[in-house]
Amino acid sequence: xxxxxxxxxxxxxxxxxxxxxxxxxxxxxxxxxxxxxxxxxxxxxxxxxxxxxxxxxxxxxxxxxxxxxxxxxxxxxxxxxxxxxxxxxxxxxxxxxxxxxxxxxxxxxxxxxxxxxxxxxxxxxxxxxxxxxxxxxxxxxxxxxxxxxxxxxxxxxxxxxxxxxxxxxxxxxxxxxxxxxxxxxxxxxxxxxxxxxxxxxxxxxxxxxxxxxxxxxxxxxxxxxxxxxxxxxxxxxxxxxxxxxxxxxxxxxxxxxxxxxxxxxxxxxxxxxxxxxxxxxxxxxxxxxxxxxxxxxxxxxxxxxxxxxxxxxxxxxxxxxxxxxxxxxxxxxxxxxxxxxxxxxxxxxxxxxxxxxxxxxxxxxxxxxxxxxxxxxxxxxxxxxxxxxxxxxxxxxxxxxxxxxxxxxxxxx
Amino acid sequence: xxxxxxxxxxxxxxxxxxxxxxxxxxxxxxxxxxxxxxxxxxxxxxxxxxxxxxxxxxxxxxxxxxxxxxxxxxxxxxxxxxxxxxxxxxxxxxxxxxxxxxxxxxxxxxxxxxxxxxxxxxxxxxxxxxxxxxxxxxxxxxxxxxxxxxxxxxxxxxxxxxxxxxxxxxxxxxxxxxxxxxxxxxxxxxxxxxxxxxxxxxxxxxxxxxxxxxxxxxxxxxxxxxx
Numbered sequence: 001x002x003x004x005x006x007x008x009x010x011x012x013x014x015x016x017x018x019x020x021x022x023x024x025x026x027x028x029x030x031x032x033x034x035x036x037x038x039x040x041x042x043x044x045x046x047x048x049x050x051x052x053x054x055x056x057x058x059x060x061x062x063x064x065x066x067x068x069x070x071x072x073x074x075x076x077x078x079x080x081x082x083x084x085x086x087x088x089x090x091x092x093x094x095x096x097x098x099x100x101x102x103x104x105x106x107x108x109x110x111x112x113x114x115x116x117x118x119x120x121x122x123x124x125x126x127x128x129x130x131x132x133x134x135x136x137x138x139x140x141x142x143x144x145x146x147x148x149x150x151x152x153x154x155x156x157x158x159x160x161x162x163x164x165x166x167x168x169x170x171x172x173x174x175x176x177x178x179x180x181x182x183x184x185x186x187x188x189x190x191x192x193x194x195x196x197x198x199x200x201x202x203x204x205x206x207x208x209x210x211x212x213x214x215x216x217x218x219x220x221x222x223x224x225x226x227x228x229x230x231x232x233x234x235x236x237x238x239x240x241x242x243x244x245x246x247x248x249x250x251x252x253x254x255x256x257x258x259x260x261x262x263x264x265x266x267x268x269x270x271x272x273x274x275x276x277x278x279x280x281x282x283x284x285x286x287x288x289x290x291x292x293x294x295x296x297x298x299x300x301x302x303x304x305x306x307x308x309x310x311x312x313x314x315x316x317x318x319x320x321x322x323x324x325x326x327x328x329x330x331x332x333x334x335x336x337x338x339x340x341x342x343x344x345x346x347x348x349x350x351x352x353x354x355x356x357x358x359x360x361x362x363x364x365x366x367x368x369x370x371x372x373x374x375x376x377x378x379x380x381x382x383x384x385x386x387x388x389x390x391x392x393x394x395x396x397x398x399x400x401x402x403x404x405x406x407x408x409x410x411x412x413x
Numbered sequence: 414x415x416x417x418x419x420x421x422x423x424x425x426x427x428x429x430x431x432x433x434x435x436x437x438x439x440x441x442x443x444x445x446x447x448x449x450x451x452x453x454x455x456x457x458x459x460x461x462x463x464x465x466x467x468x469x470x471x472x473x474x475x476x477x478x479x480x481x482x483x484x485x486x487x488x489x490x491x492x493x494x495x496x497x498x499x500x501x502x503x504x505x506x507x508x509x510x511x512x513x514x515x516x517x518x519x520x521x522x523x524x525x526x527x528x529x530x531x532x533x534x535x536x537x538x539x540x541x542x543x544x545x546x547x548x549x550x551x552x553x554x555x556x557x558x559x560x561x562x563x564x565x566x567x568x569x570x571x572x573x574x575x576x577x578x579x580x581x582x583x584x585x586x587x588x589x590x591x592x593x594x595x596x597x598x599x600x601x602x603x604x605x606x607x608x609x610x611x612x613x614x615x616x617x618x619x620x621x622x623x624x625x626x627x628x629x630x631x632x633x634x635x636x637x638x639x640x
Contacts, residue, residue: 006527156481160491160498167526170498174572177480181414181445181605336543337595356639388603392620392639408599 007163013130020122024115031111038104137165141172153180196252199362203244203373207237247375250309251361254382261303261387268298268332268339275311276330279319286324294332300339302387302407310383310391313376314343314403320369321401322347338409344402350395358393380405416574416607417443417466422475424461424630435461436472437630446605448598450612450621458630459611460579466609467577468496480574497522501568503578503597507560509552509567515539516548519566535570542566542596558589562596569600576600578610582617594620 004010051065068076144157153176157169214230214237222230253259269292276283276290283290300307318328322345332341350358354365359381362374384391384405395401424436435458443449453459464470466477468484477484479499487495496502509518519538520530539545542562552560561581568576578597582590594617600606610621618624619638626634 003527154481158482158495160487160494162494162526166494167528173480177414177416177445177574184414335592337541337592337599356637359639385602390598390602394619406595406598408603 007165008161009130009134009163009165013126016126017123020126024119027115027118031108031115035104035108035111038107042104134165141165141169145172148176148179151183153183192255196361200248203248203362204241207241207244211237244373244375247373247379251375251379251382254379254386257386259306259386261306263301264304265299265301266304267296268294268300268334268341269296271300271304271308271311272330272332272341274308275315278308278312279315282316282319286319286322286326288319288322288324288326288328291327291329292331293329295334298332298334298339300334300341300407301409302389303383306383307387307405307407310380310405311341311343313380314405316376317403318343318345318347318401320372321345321349321367336409338406340407341405342402343404344400346400349397349399349401350393351397352395355393355395359391414445415442416445416480417609418476418478419466420476420478422462422465422472422477424458424465424470425473434630436465439475439627439630439632441625441632441635443607443609445607446601447623448601448608448610448621450610450618450624451627452612452615452618452624453627453633457627459627461630462627463577463579463609463611466575467500467502468492469502497525498571499574501571501573501576503561503564503568503576503581505580505583507552507557507564507584509560509563511552514549514551515544515555515563518552518563519570521567522571538566538570541599556589557585558592561585561589561593565593565596565600569606572604572606574607576606576608578608580611580613582612582614590614590617 005014047069051069054065055062067073141157144155147155155176156173157176158173159166159169211234214234218227218230272292272294276292315328322328327346329344330341331344333339348367351366354363354367357363358365359377360374361378363378364372364374368374381391384407387407389405389407391406392404393401394404419439419441422436422439423434426433426435437458439458439462451459451462461470465472466479468477471485476486479495482495484492484495502508510521513521516535516539517524520535523530536545539548542565544559544562544566547555547559552563555563561584565581568578576597581597582593585593597608597610598620601608610617612618622639623635623637625632626636
């Protein structure tokens with residue numbers, strides 16, 4: 001009942017019905033009073049006429065008659081009835097039953113009929129009015145949805161009122177906003193795809209040009225030593241292209257969201273150890289030290305292999321931008337809300353102007369090495385984002401860079 | 414997708430000699446899913462701005478559009494309903510209702526709309542907030558961090574268009590602060606929840622996508638940290 005009362009339409013209807021009820025009640029009371037008065041009038045006139053007629057013939061009877069008017073005694077009533085019976089008047093049509101009473105009855109009948117009509121038709125009419133209003137509102141919601149379906153998201157439907165219909169409008173609007181957002185991101189995706197293709201072609205074109213050149217030179221049949229050197233260069237270019245295409249394939253699968261991330265639960269330490277192990281050679285080459293810090297038993301939930309790939313890419317970045325004999329610190333923690341892995345180096349740092357863009361695909365910062373294509377961090381970012389996680393970077397020039405990966409535990413739906 | 418548009422908003426308190434221009438022609442837009450930190454010295458107009466965004470305080474001039482609705486064109490009742498459905502507010506001092514328990518405080522925005530509480534979602538939300546075993550506690554039986562988590566739950570239960578937080582960690586120790594910020598960031602990342610937060614803590618601000626610096630009621634800087 002209270003729920004229903006929140007709807008303004010219902011409240012309005014209840015109000016109108018209450019007013020109507022009061023009106024009908026008032027009408028019924030006045031009709032009753034009026035017809036009682038009418039009857040009283042008829043009786044009095046008739047009685048007065050009767051007393052007048054008797055007193056004209058027998059002036060002495062005045063006292064006795066007034067006595068009977070005040071309070072009729074049983075004996076007198078019986079005598080009177082006997083006399084009336086002799087003239088064929090039964091109690092059914094006494095001498096009061098004349099035209100006057102018939103008139104009163106007719107009036108009463110008419111009034112009560114009117115009352116009945118009011119009592120029945122007004123609520124029914126009101127009900128249909130109410131229905132048609134509600135349907136009109138539903139129709140307007142329908143029109144709104146039709147226009148949204150046609151791609152017109154510019155409409156405002158929320159009326160910020162109380163009641164179920166307003167709530168419905170509110171929820172529909174939320175869905176409209178969602179659709180609008182999706183439509184926009186779809187458009188952005190198209191642009192991104194075009195840029196992506198341009199980037200790829202550009203990245204592949206450089207080694208291809210050099211391959212064509214080298215093969216042209218080989219056609220001239222140079223001596224063995226030069227041939228060998230050219231072949232090494234061809235192989236290294238092909239290796240680079242192979243790496244590029246594999247990475248791009250992975251990245252595009254990630255960005256397209258076609259990779260399904262597993263929900264493994266594993267020790268963070270295992271993940272970190274595997275990542276460091278994979279980078280043993282470059283670490284050794286630059287004689288850098290890796291320091292681990294964290295609870296050995298700390299667990300993480302996510303896709304082991306992909307998260308490993310992300311971590312390796314981030315560590316590669318650290319190795320690349322840290323001078324020889326530098327230090328890379330890896331810390332990790334687990335708590336009820338999330339697990340976090342932080343990696344920090346004491347290297348050259350990232351230029352503050354580059355900072356917002358380092359996770360963008362094909363972005364190369366001012367300190368980027370020659371071989372850098374700008375895929376590693378973009379891939380790490382995609383991997384973590386796909387898992388609903390977060391990856392942040394802090395960097396100060398000449399002091400070092402810190403990356404933080406956060407994976408949240410089971411989220412709210 | 415643009416979710417908030419602030420156009421030449423000014424707020425003047427008092428008049429004559431005591432006149433204070435709390436906000437002076439502030440304009441900016443926020444996209445859906447953005448996490449914006451607002452920083453600036455005390456008295457710079459940060460809180461006034463946040464209150465105006467939240468429909469709590471009327472600007473002297475200018476317009477605020479949230480999801481295309483000019484919120485100051487609404488009357489008081491409509492604005493109150495709009496606020497309850499589209500905006501989640503989190504304050505420094507929690508502002509929980511002292512006589513309602515944790516569950517009632519969180520579901521208050523739904524109850525005001527006479528909406529059924531989805532028990533499954535509520536349980537998950539309580540779990541995430543770490544309040545599962547505190548459901549029937551009253552605010553004064555909770556620690557500061559827990560109270561703020563209740564306030565976050567209340568702000569998130571309705572999937573609002575906009576979550577506004579006014580120094581949500583200003584009254585908490587560093588451990589609780591971190592937890593609160595991580596919760597807010599999680600809702601921002603996972604549900605694409607738009608979040609605007611006032612903070613004094615530079616480290617917290619650096620975790621946002623974008624930092625707006627306000628001084629003397631004007632936007633001094635508006636920097637994108639990550640795109």
